[in-house]
Amino acid sequence: MTTSALPARHTSSNQRWKTLRKQLPNYLFVLPHFFFFAVFLLYPIVRGVQISLYDWKIMLKDQNFIGVANYQALLRDRMFWEVLGNTAEFMIITVIINVILALFVATGLKHKFFGSDFLRVLFYAPGILSVSVIGIIGIRVWDTQIGIINYFATTMLGLPRVSWLGNPDIVIPALALTTVWWTFGFPMLVFIAGLHNIPEQLYEAAKIDGAGHFGTFRHITLPLIMPTMLFVVVTQFIAHMQVFAQPYIITGGGPGNASRSATMYLYETAWKFFRFGYASAIAVALAAIMIVVTIILFSIMRRRTEY
Amino acid sequence: MTTLTRVSSPSARRRISKEFWRSLGMWLIFLPLALVVVIPVLYMFSMAFTLEANQLKFPIEWIPNPVTFSNFTKIFVDPQLPIVRWFTNSLIIATVGTGIIVFLSSLSGYAFARLEFPGKNLLFSLLLFSLMIPAAVTLIPAFLLLRDLKLLNTYHAIWWPAAASVTGIFLMRQHFYSIPVELEDAARVDGANRFRIYWQICLPLVRGAMVALFIFAFLGLWNDLFWPLIVLSERAALTLPVGLLVIQQGSYIQRGLAFAGAFIASVPVLVFYAFFQRKIIAGITTAGLAGR
Numbered sequence: 001m002t003t004s005a006l007p008a009r010h011t012s013s014n015q016r017w018k019t020l021r022k023q024l025p026n027y028l029f030v031l032p033h034f035f036f037f038a039v040f041l042l043y044p045i046v047r048g049v050q051i052s053l054y055d056w057k058i059m060l061k062d063q064n065f066i067g068v069a070n071y072q073a074l075l076r077d078r079m080f081w082e083v084l085g086n087t088a089e090f091m092i093i094t095v096i097i098n099v100i101l102a103l104f105v106a107t108g109l110k111h112k113f114f115g116s117d118f119l120r121v122l123f124y125a126p127g128i129l130s131v132s133v134i135g136i137i138g139i140r141v142w143d144t145q146i147g148i149i150n151y152f153a154t155t156m157l158g159l160p161r162v163s164w165l166g167n168p169d170i171v172i173p174a175l176a177l178t179t180v181w182w183t184f185g186f187p188m189l190v191f192i193a194g195l196h197n198i199p200e201q202l203y204e205a206a207k208i209d210g211a212g213h214f215g216t217f218r219h220i221t222l223p224l225i226m227p228t229m230l231f232v233v234v235t236q237f238i239a240h241m242q243v244f245a246q247p248y249i250i251t252g253g254g255p256g257n258a259s260r261s262a263t264m265y266l267y268e269t270a271w272k273f274f275r276f277g278y279a280s281a282i283a284v285a286l287a288a289i290m291i292v293v294t295i296i297l298f299s300i301m302r303r304r305t306e307y
Numbered sequence: 308m309t310t311l312t313r314v315s316s317p318s319a320r321r322r323i324s325k326e327f328w329r330s331l332g333m334w335l336i337f338l339p340l341a342l343v344v345v346i347p348v349l350y351m352f353s354m355a356f357t358l359e360a361n362q363l364k365f366p367i368e369w370i371p372n373p374v375t376f377s378n379f380t381k382i383f384v385d386p387q388l389p390i391v392r393w394f395t396n397s398l399i400i401a402t403v404g405t406g407i408i409v410f411l412s413s414l415s416g417y418a419f420a421r422l423e424f425p426g427k428n429l430l431f432s433l434l435l436f437s438l439m440i441p442a443a444v445t446l447i448p449a450f451l452l453l454r455d456l457k458l459l460n461t462y463h464a465i466w467w468p469a470a471a472s473v474t475g476i477f478l479m480r481q482h483f484y485s486i487p488v489e490l491e492d493a494a495r496v497d498g499a500n501r502f503r504i505y506w507q508i509c510l511p512l513v514r515g516a517m518v519a520l521f522i523f524a525f526l527g528l529w530n531d532l533f534w535p536l537i538v539l540s541e542r543a544a545l546t547l548p549v550g551l552l553v554i555q556q557g558s559y560i561q562r563g564l565a566f567a568g569a570f571i572a573s574v575p576v577l578v579f580y581a582f583f584q585r586k587i588i589a590g591i592t593t594a595g596l597a598g599r
Contacts, residue, residue: 020425025501029418030430033411036470041437044448051447058451108337114330119337121584122344124591128580129348130530132548133569136555137347140354140562146365148350155366181344186591193592242441245532249552263533266443271537276447283443290441 052284056277063277070281080282082257083265084289086172090261091240093176098184098236099229105184106191107221120192124185131182135249138178142250165251168258175246175259183239187232194228195221230301234294241290262286348573355379355570359563378567382554388564390571392543393550397572400462400535400546401528404469408524409517411470416479417505421491434473442533450537464538465546469528475520482516483509519590522583529576547572 052071055064074080105123109116126134141148142164153159164174198221206216244263247253253260266286270279350369354362355378357371382390418424419431449468450459458464486509494504510517532548539545545553547568554568580587 023422023424026418026422026424029414029422029505030424033415033470033476034430036411036467037434037437037473039452040449040468040471041440041445041473042433044445044452045437045440047448047451048444051451105337105340108333113326113333115334119341120588121580122341124588125577125580126344126348128526128530128576128587129573130548130551130576131532132530132551133351133573136551136565136569137351140350141347146363146367148347148367151365151367181347189588189591238441242443249555263443266446267537270447270450276451280444280447283447287441287444291439294439 048280049284051277052280054277056275056280058274058276066277070278071285073278074281074285079257079260079265080262080285083260083262084286086258086260087241087243087262090172090176090179090243090259091237093173094179094183094240094243095233095236097176097180098187099232101180101184102187102232103191103225105188106195107217109188110192110195120189123188126182127185129182131245132249134178134182135245138175138246138250141178142174165259166255168255171251171255171259175243175250178250179240179243179246187236190228190232191225194225197228198224226301230298233301234297237293237297238290241286241293351566351569351573354563354566357563357566359561362562378561378563379571381561382564382567382571387542388550388554389543390547390550390568393545393547394571396462396544397529397546397548400465401525403462404466404528405521405524407466407470408472408475409521412472412475412479412520413510413513413517414505415476416481417483417509419476420480420483421488421509422501434476437473446534446537453538459538460541460544465528465535468534469524472524475524478516478520479513482513486512515586518586522579522587522590526576526579 053065053067055066055069057063109120140146144150144161144163144166147164149164150161154161162170165171202220202224203216206220211219242263243261244267247259247261248264248267251259253264262282263286266279266282269275269282350367353369353371356374356376357368358373358375358377361368361371382388419427453459453464453468458467490508490512491504494508499507530548531546532552535546535549536552539549542553551565551568551572555565
């Protein structure tokens with residue numbers, strides 16, 4: 001037994017070496033991407049956490065290590081909590097309206113009718129515009145004196161002018177609606193694809209059982225669309241928690257700080273005030289919050305999917 | 308009467324009329340939304356051709372009177388607003404950057420779908436994990452790295468961080484999976500090595516996915532504002548989206564110029580979209596489903 005085992009092990013390790021040598025060139029396929037992935041994604045993640053432990057100023061030669069002081073300052077930073085609140089409010093409004101609107105439109109466009117393909121293309125169209133363009137349009141859509149919304153409100157509905165962007169209570173919903181206008185086409189298309197994956201027989205069976213429109217939606221569409229919903233909600237959450245350009249261009253964060261977002265605060269801390277250490281702490285905190293919420297979202301929606 | 312029924316049977320007629328009413332009902336529901344989507348874009352086009360003096364008119368002048376090109380000529384003659392340069396920058400950055408992304412994603416995607424090597428699963432989990440990390444954390448270190456490499460204000464500052472993106476790999480991997488293994492085995496028997504199999508057999512079969520990836524990467528790079536805003540600061544190095552912010556700053560509070568700039572940035576993508584709408588929409592659908 002023992003004598004025969006030795007040469008066997010020898011050949012097997014030989015075999016392993018042979019396969020490895022055969023597999024070695026395969027690394028050439030993944031290496032080019034992995035190089036940039038490591039340099040511009042993996043390394044910055046580690047480095048970002050490290051910088052957040054320094055009082056990092058861009059002009060200095062030797063940076064000053066201060067431990068978790070940046071994080072302690074962050075906890076006491078009223079501005080940080082304010083921009084975090086603004087961002088959360090913006091994200092929640094945008095995601096909820098986006099998901100409801102997208103699912104509603106997708107339900108309507110799922111079956112072909114005259115012009116349904118055209119509407120599909122049209123509704124996604126704003127999504128291909130640059131956020132810079134959205135900003136330029138958005139400024140004039142919400143303008144108090146000459147804006148499009150106030151134009152329709154005053155001339156067609158006879159309502160008084162509203163200072164949409166000047167009111168700290170309305171400015172975030174206004175930015176959220178602008179973002180919905182820009183982005184709802186993407187979840188709409190994903191939902192249409194998801195709805196097509198629900199077997200038509202289920203709807204026919206429900207019809208025979210005498211279920212109404214609402215009943216079929218509640219008991220067939222909604223539970224079966226949950227995996228798609230999970231994907232949409234998570235991607236939307238990640239995208240809109242990082243909102244930057246809409247407030248940056250349209251309101252400049254105002255009035256006061258009412259519409260300043262977390263990413264905007266991060267950007268200004270780093271590239272206006274050059275406090276890279278503190279800005280890194282903001283980034284790490286934001287990332288930590290987002291990862292935790294993503295995991296929570298996953299576990300909640302997973303549970304609801306396995307009904 | 309009898310001739311009529313012979314031409315179209317009652318059931319067919321009922322079906323057609325049912326279709327008609329359904330379409331009409333849908334349009335009644337969706338027309339307001341369609342108008343909300345369209346009006347701001349038309350407004351932008353209109354304002355691009357409206358005289359500065361008429362920009363602030365209220366009620367809104369929907370059709371410019373007179374139609375003017377002065378906003379465009381003002382941008383083109385202003386040496387402080389090198390919009391042709393910005394346009395060229397955007398075009399080069401988006402085209403080359405897209406090429407890099409598509410090539411690297413197809414290489415990696417092929418390896419993860421078809422090839423075996425130690426650490427493959429670990430590497431793939433690493434890519435998946437990176438999707439969870441918001442861009443915010445990488446901004447500052449990536450910026451500092453590019454600064455130390457003296458690459459700020461160059462095209463490289465956009466291309467190489469873009470080369471690190473992982474979403475294309477998932478898309479390509481998904482499509483390489485769908486190629487029958489027998490095809491590759493046949494090529495291997497014929498003596499083709501793995502690079503030839505990838506390049507000559509498999510790559511042509513996933514052309515559709517590559518086109519979809521090309522379109523999305525291109526749109527993403529063409530439209531991006533945040534990263535170019537961070538790594539490009541010299542006037543001549545800017546891309547169009549960043550340039551649009553410059554047009555709106557300081558002495559350029561002229562609204563007409565901003566709309567003319569927005570027009571120049573939007574028309575190419577809208578034409579692009581009109582051409583590729585079928586591909587774009589199919590691409591989102593598959594990418595969305597792959598994402599599940």
